[in-house]
Every structure is written in C-alpha cells, then in structure tokens.
Amino acid sequence: MAELPAGAAQTARRSVIPRLAPARLALLLAALALLAVPILAQLLDQPFYLRFATRVLVMALAAISLDLILGYGGMVSFGHAAFLGIGAYVTGILAVHAANAEPLLLWPVVLPGSDNAFIVWPLAMAAAALAALVIGLVSLRSSGVHFIMITLAFAQMLYFFFIALQKYGGEDGLQMPARSRFGAFDLGDKRVFYYLVLALLMAALGFCHRLVRSRFGMVIRGCRQNERRMRALGFPTFRYRLCCFVIAGALAGLAGALLANSQDYVSPADMSWQRSGELIVMVVLGGMGTLLGPILGAAAYLLLELVLGGWTEHWAIIFGPLLILLVLFARRGLWGLVARPEAAGG
Amino acid sequence: MAEALLAADGLVKRFGGIAATDGLSLSVEEGELHAVIGPNGAGKTTLVAQLAGELMPTSGRIRFAGADVTRLGMAERARRGLARSFQITSICPDFTALDNVALAVQARSGHSFRFWRPARREESLRAPARAFLDAVGLAGRAAVPAGILAHGEQRQLELAMALATEPRLLLLDEPMAGMGPEESARMVALLGRLKRRCAILLVEHDMDAVFALADRVSVLVYGRCIATGAPDAIRADPAVRAAYLGEEVG
Numbered sequence: 001m002a003e004l005p006a007g008a009a010q011t012a013r014r015s016v017i018p019r020l021a022p023a024r025l026a027l028l029l030a031a032l033a034l035l036a037v038p039i040l041a042q043l044l045d046q047p048f049y050l051r052f053a054t055r056v057l058v059m060a061l062a063a064i065s066l067d068l069i070l071g072y073g074g075m076v077s078f079g080h081a082a083f084l085g086i087g088a089y090v091t092g093i094l095a096v097h098a099a100n101a102e103p104l105l106l107w108p109v110v111l112p113g114s115d116n117a118f119i120v121w122p123l124a125m126a127a128a129a130l131a132a133l134v135i136g137l138v139s140l141r142s143s144g145v146h147f148i149m150i151t152l153a154f155a156q157m158l159y160f161f162f163i164a165l166q167k168y169g170g171e172d173g174l175q176m177p178a179r180s181r182f183g184a185f186d187l188g189d190k191r192v193f194y195y196l197v198l199a200l201l202m203a204a205l206g207f208c209h210r211l212v213r214s215r216f217g218m219v220i221r222g223c224r225q226n227e228r229r230m231r232a233l234g235f236p237t238f239r240y241r242l243c244c245f246v247i248a249g250a251l252a253g254l255a256g257a258l259l260a261n262s263q264d265y266v267s268p269a270d271m272s273w274q275r276s277g278e279l280i281v282m283v284v285l286g287g288m289g290t291l292l293g294p295i296l297g298a299a300a301y302l303l304l305e306l307v308l309g310g311w312t313e314h315w316a317i318i319f320g321p322l323l324i325l326l327v328l329f330a331r332r333g334l335w336g337l338v339a340r341p342e343a344a345g346g
Numbered sequence: 347m348a349e350a351l352l353a354a355d356g357l358v359k360r361f362g363g364i365a366a367t368d369g370l371s372l373s374v375e376e377g378e379l380h381a382v383i384g385p386n387g388a389g390k391t392t393l394v395a396q397l398a399g400e401l402m403p404t405s406g407r408i409r410f411a412g413a414d415v416t417r418l419g420m421a422e423r424a425r426r427g428l429a430r431s432f433q434i435t436s437i438c439p440d441f442t443a444l445d446n447v448a449l450a451v452q453a454r455s456g457h458s459f460r461f462w463r464p465a466r467r468e469e470s471l472r473a474p475a476r477a478f479l480d481a482v483g484l485a486g487r488a489a490v491p492a493g494i495l496a497h498g499e500q501r502q503l504e505l506a507m508a509l510a511t512e513p514r515l516l517l518l519d520e521p522m523a524g525m526g527p528e529e530s531a532r533m534v535a536l537l538g539r540l541k542r543r544c545a546i547l548l549v550e551h552d553m554d555a556v557f558a559l560a561d562r563v564s565v566l567v568y569g570r571c572i573a574t575g576a577p578d579a580i581r582a583d584p585a586v587r588a589a590y591l592g593e594e595v596g
Contacts, residue, residue, distance in 0.1 A: 210461065210462050210464070211461050211462075213464040213465060213466065214460055214461050214462055214463060214464065214465055215452055215458040215460040215463070215465045215468075215471075216458050216459055216460055216461050217461075217465070218441075218445070218448075218449055218452065218458075218465045218466075219449070219452075219458045221438075221440075221441075222438050222441070222449050225438040225439055225440055225441065226436055226437065226438050226439075228400075228432075228436060229432075229436045229437065229438065229507075230449075231419075231420045231421045231424070232398065232420055232421075232424055232429070232430055232432070232436070233424060233429075233449060233450050233453040233507065233511055234421050234422075234424030234425040234453040234454065234511060235421060235453055235458065236421045236422075237421070240458065240459075243459065
C-alpha cells in the first residue's frame, strides 16, 4: 500500500471509509439476527420461523451460485434449478438405498447407498458439476436468447427425466428416510441443521468473494462486459466461462443436498423452470453482480411469497408490479439501495 | 532477406457474391510502421479482421512470426504476439482504466485459472499496467472507470491494453476515428513515440497522420492492394492519385 499513485489512493480512501462504515454495521446486525433465529424461534415458540429461515439460507446459496454466472459472468441461465434438483435427488436417492440396505448398482461394481454427508454431499456437488459441464459445453457456444433457451431445454429434459423415474417417486417426489449424518452433529435437530447451513453459506460466500476478485474472476467479469475484447487480449474465453458455469453448478448441487435435508423430501418441482425463474428473480431483486444481494433477494422473495401468499393465492399479481418498480428504480436491486453502487460492485 | 513478420498471400474473402478482399498480398517487416489506406469500402476493416483471426479468409494464407496462422482464432494469434485495437472502441467499461490494462498484462502472464489471490493486489499485474498507462499518457486517469473516460482517452486506453500484451505486431484499426484535431494530434505524437517498440500495421483515414508516421504505405482499392511503397513514392504514384488521393490531396 506504500506507493499507490495519487488517483488510486484517492479512490481507496473514498470507497473504504465513508461507505463501509454503515454497511459494516448493517452486516454485523444482519449476522447477529441470523445467529439469533433459532433462539428467537424457541422463545416465541414458533418452530416455523426456523424452518422458514433455513429455507431462505438454502435458496440464498443457490441464488449466489446463479449470480456467479448471471451477475458476474453475464450468462443468463434459465435452467439453474436443474443443478439444485440434481443435488437434491443424489442426496435423496442415496439415502433411500442406504435405508433399505439395497445397493444402488450391482454391476459392474457394487455401489451401496449412503447417508453420510461427507460422501453424499460431495457426490451431489460432483453430479451437478458434471451436468453443468455437459450443459455448458453445448450452451456456452451460444449467447443471448439462444443461451437462455438451451439452458431451459436441458433443465426441462432433466425435469421430465426425474418425473418419469417411477422408482424414485416420479411426480410425487421422494421422501427422505432420514437426514444425512454429519459426523457427530445430529442434523435431525433443526437448530443444528440451521447453524450448519448458515456456516456453509458463509463459507460459500467467502469462497465466492475470493473467486470474483481473483485473476479468474477478473476474466469472467471482463467477459460479461466485452467478450470480444477478452478474446482479442488472448483469453480463450470459452474455457473460463465453462469453468465458472461448472463451479456455479457444483454450488447449486450443494444447495440441493441441503434442500433435500431441510424439507426431508425431494420434489421434481425443485428443478422445474418455475424454480429456475424464482432463482433469477432472487438474484435480480437482490442485486446482480453482488454477493450479498442474492441473499437479500432470497430473503425478500420468500418473505413476500409468505406474506402476500397469506392474503391471496394470486400473490404474484402484487409481486409482479413490485418487481417491475424495483428493476426500474433500483437498477442494482435491494443491495444497491443499501450499499452505494461502487461499494456494492466490489 | 529474412521472412517478413506478417505476410498475407493471395487473401480472398467473399461475402455471398461480393469479394471484400480480392487476392490481396501484403507484408509487415519486423519493427516497421506499415500504413494501409484506401477509400471507404476498400475492405480495410475486413482485412484487419482476417489478420487478427476474427474472420476466416475464403482462400489465401497468412503467416505470422514464421508460422502459418491462417486457421487460428483470435485468442491464439493474440497469444503469439498479434494485438489489435478495434475501429469502434472496445474496452471493459465497468472496470477502471488500470483494471483494463492489468487484464491485458494478465493475458500474457500464463493461464488465469487462479481462484484465490485478489488480482487487484498483485503488484506483478498492477505495476506494469501503470507503466503502460503512463506510456500512453493516462497515468492520472488510472482509477477512473473506463466507460466514463473521454472518447480520445478510451482510444489511448485501448492502445495501452494492446501494448500491455507485449505484441510483436500491433494492428490498429483507425485509432483516430471520431477524434477531434487536438486528440488526433496527440495520438499521432503517441504513435510516433511507440513506433519502434513493435511492428505496427496502421489502418487509417487520416492522411496527415499516415504520411507523418508510416515507413511504408499500402493502398487498398476494391479489396486489392494497388501499390506499396515509401510515403513519398505513394504520394507521387499516378495510379494511386487517380484511385484515391486525387479526391483528398489533389
């Protein structure tokens, strides 16, 4: 930091001191509130609050992963729920096989089921990453509307595949016989599970924070702004975007594994195009190209769904105009209203 | 004589029935500034796109730095030392000027599958980037988002980015386009200073600039190169005067 040129030093001063102070305070309060949720739910005797907060955190993780490609990479994927669903199904299917002591595969190798989180969750991530690799290899050769359509088509294919999979519940979905085992922690205890999800979300947030500021992240963000220029500089952009797509898929797969555990149930609805759309709404609502925005967006979306949905089942009639107003008047979403634009962009 | 740094041979590019490039041959020697001029529609931008690897020629060959690069894409040619600036300003508008140049430095310093260290704190990227910004006269604007720089400054920034990839050959597609006289003069002075750093192929409308800077000039008409030579010889060439210069100089 010793020899910054005058201009850079000036921005550093401008961007760090006045902006982060209130933002930091807000973050601190938010963190305390998140930590206090299980205690409050207990005090108020409202176990529903805890379940709801858990769902917010899980969807926030999925939304952050989508924002990596959507907000930072400029890739508008309309099939992100596919990765969420794959993660959930891997978790659910392995759990069923473990509970029935029935091997998943007998040939060519015997593959038993499992409910060990240290095995199942990485597998869920790997399966989602593999799906992202295949989908990305095809879809990332296109852009714009074509990219949206191809990701949507792949997601719908997977959706109907799981609907047709009668052995695992088909349309009815799959009941989780038990939650994953996570070492000494009992995830059946909803408070323990909540804190685990919170910890994983924070870890993912930290990872993404480093990622988008790394050399890799700068390339991805450069591709969003001007891919042609990036290629002219000598970056083989396809590889970088594909890698980003796979990372996002893996994180969404982890969210899927958590989702299956949080609702003790795997539903094909969690990989429908509506869910993909909800994830996009969460990201846009919270603020594209920011990391805290999608968390805020997930919370706001699910809260509105809950509150407005309590008044009328046609709650989207109210939500739609709200979203339009927000997009028109707060380009950077809710997070953009809280933080100043440059600070939010990071 | 040694092989030219860049040699295009019998280049043809057809769009449907129209040949935008029609049997064009051209070479750029190591270290020279070679200007390409020609009236509107002569196929200058199509030529740059083919040399840069953005368009594949219908037929013909392009050799660069001793290898056939005809079928290589833009990114691969850039890695071999062929940098370009675009006719229409092409930068990353949300990044600062310094970020833009640092990305260019990053492009030539190995792969970027590095996920952990914050790139903006890597002095090995930032220090050279600052030096290149300084070289094009933008040192004071390093922290300004590139999208809100003045037009002329953005062209200077593009040049800094191209230089930062440490090219052997710089393809400049109308670097003076859309500039006022003052900005143009500054750009000419700048190109004059950069001239010996690497070979430059300059495609430009601005005749004063071309004749002030170029070691050799090629004249393009209807996708063909009708003359190549020293600026004075080109100025005197009757065919060139008839085809082109007559309107502007004569």
